[in-house]
Amino acid sequence: MKxxxxxxxxxxxxxxxxxxxxxxxxxxxxxxxxxxxxLWPLLLGTILVIFLIEMSGRFAAVTRQALxxxxxxxxxxxxxxxxxxxxxxxxxxxxxxxxxxxxxxxHLVTGLPVPFWALPVAxxxxxxxxxxxxxxxxxxxxxxxxxxxxxxxxxxxxxxPTSQILAGMLPTLPHHDPARYWFxxxxxxxxxxxxxxLYFYSSGAVEDKWDESYIGVNRGVSVxxxxxxxxxxxxxxxxxxxxxxxxGIQADDYHQAALVLTTAFPFWGFVLFAAAMxxxxxxxxxxxxxxxxxxxxxTYGWNWGEDLDPREDARFCLVYTGAILxxxxxILFGVDPLKLTLLTMAVNAAVLxxxxxxxxxxxxxxxxxxxxxxxWISNAVTLLVVVLSIVLxxxxxxxxxxxxx
Amino acid sequence: xxxxxxxxxxLELARDILDQQVVDREETKMGRVDGLVLELREGRPPxxxxxxxxxxxxxxxxxxxxxxxxxxxxxxxxxRKVARxxxxxxxxxxxxxxxxxxxxxxxxxxxFDWERWLRDHVIQHIPRPLKGHGEKEEKQE
Numbered sequence: 001m002k003x004x005x006x007x008x009x010x011x012x013x014x015x016x017x018x019x020x021x022x023x024x025x026x027x028x029x030x031x032x033x034x035x036x037x038x039l040w041p042l043l044l045g046t047i048l049v050i051f052l053i054e055m056s057g058r059f060a061a062v063t064r065q066a067l068x069x070x071x072x073x074x075x076x077x078x079x080x081x082x083x084x085x086x087x088x089x090x091x092x093x094x095x096x097x098x099x100x101x102x103x104x105x106x107h108l109v110t111g112l113p114v115p116f117w118a119l120p121v122a123x124x125x126x127x128x129x130x131x132x133x134x135x136x137x138x139x140x141x142x143x144x145x146x147x148x149x150x151x152x153x154x155x156x157x158x159x160x161p162t163s164q165i166l167a168g169m170l171p172t173l174p175h176h177d178p179a180r181y182w183f184x185x186x187x188x189x190x191x192x193x194x195x196x197x198l199y200f201y202s203s204g205a206v207e208d209k210w211d212e213s214y215i216g217v218n219r220g221v222s223v224x225x226x227x228x229x230x231x232x233x234x235x236x237x238x239x240x241x242x243x244x245x246x247x248g249i250q251a252d253d254y255h256q257a258a259l260v261l262t263t264a265f266p267f268w269g270f271v272l273f274a275a276a277m278x279x280x281x282x283x284x285x286x287x288x289x290x291x292x293x294x295x296x297x298x299t300y301g302w303n304w305g306e307d308l309d310p311r312e313d314a315r316f317c318l319v320y321t322g323a324i325l326x327x328x329x330x331i332l333f334g335v336d337p338l339k340l341t342l343l344t345m346a347v348n349a350a351v352l353x354x355x356x357x358x359x360x361x362x363x364x365x366x367x368x369x370x371x372x373x374x375x376w377i378s379n380a381v382t383l384l385v386v387v388l389s390i391v392l393x394x395x396x397x398x399x400x401x402x403x404x405x
Numbered sequence: 406x407x408x409x410x411x412x413x414x415x416l417e418l419a420r421d422i423l424d425q426q427v428v429d430r431e432e433t434k435m436g437r438v439d440g441l442v443l444e445l446r447e448g449r450p451p452x453x454x455x456x457x458x459x460x461x462x463x464x465x466x467x468x469x470x471x472x473x474x475x476x477x478x479x480x481x482x483x484x485r486k487v488a489r490x491x492x493x494x495x496x497x498x499x500x501x502x503x504x505x506x507x508x509x510x511x512x513x514x515x516x517f518d519w520e521r522w523l524r525d526h527v528i529q530h531i532p533r534p535l536k537g538h539g540e541k542e543e544k545q546e
Contacts, residue, residue: 063503076423076424077463078466301427301434301436301437302434303434303435303511309533310528311524311528314519314524314528315523
């Protein structure tokens, strides 16, 4: 029974983690500008992230250690400090983008300016983490997150041409705006393979006390959970391609992206979009904030756990509190949530080597994983992630300058 | 000292002990093995004398200048009274692939100075959440 319940962890990670502000923004742009041509980065990213999530869960189940914990222990403090600081900075930006997403959803519904909502949203996110246990966060956001299926339903109602969807799954060269095309492709990948998801997932597996008997469950969770998240992103690209592209709307602004559901659901479309965006971003914001706290606490060996009374892990609570407050200041001081999101997704892609390389080393450590070490397929995929991530890191910065504007 | 089954005999200091998670008797996480101090003995192999924990120890591993800087900050703003917490190797109860257990109570050591300070000065003043207690009772069942 408990094992069936752990499927919820996968669904939470996919709804809150897979489908978040980054996927929404990149999917809307991909569909709005290049219609169905950019489905392939999503497909590629999904395959890669299924493998990475499976590995991080397997690692936690076999060693009882979350990733940041194991990296500090086995690769050493000096090797981990640089990546840790860089990833913390990226987490801070991602958290800002997620909080911006919730604020924008509230702005759509109320008409009040986005910065107005920054502090109330920060307080709400914090209260959610402060009051509830890990399983409560898991269950509530995964149930509410089902609302994002609205994108899949809307895509289905538009009856997109199957042949074009299949064609979009294969990489092709752009017919126009090459810099923008590659920038969106990199951002799509960055939005799918987010570092915080791996750290959150493996720490969650430790919180849920997984052991080797969970290896099978973990495999199911990664495939079903990530597949589910990916389906929602495909839905978002399809509706953007069908609704925005023919009208020449490029989704340069979240207001434009908000139109995607209005053709399928004329009356409720706007509200549905706001609700889906708000909930997906709230789920993701709690995950990113927790992920930051997990990573920091594990790096320094502090007591950690979302199920503990905050009196027992005061430093852990301080990290997520500080992170939420600091990230919300970005929105309070008027940083545009969409620009922040697109920038962050490209940066996500750029820091992937820091995530993938320690991963490859640990997953092949026979002393730690014994017979559960990576097989050649998993190693080939991780190696592909390493190579791809280095290429992405090199190209994403110039693309950010040329294609991002 | 009891060792976990399956742990190989060729224990590597830097790989298996340095940076390892340290827990107390109750398995409360109290920090990491930030430094290892060996005793050199004439005519006999060196042995581990004690482990060191603290931000200053970590800073020294990066550079002596950083160590002085971190220690200066600690003196001025820190709540930790001693920079280094030293635990003798004889206090080690257990060493597994995922933790090193010390025969101490974390709360009584300087490693918990910040934790205690935050609890007494900050957490105390915020309404307590519902979680924490129920979970413990569940564990005892």
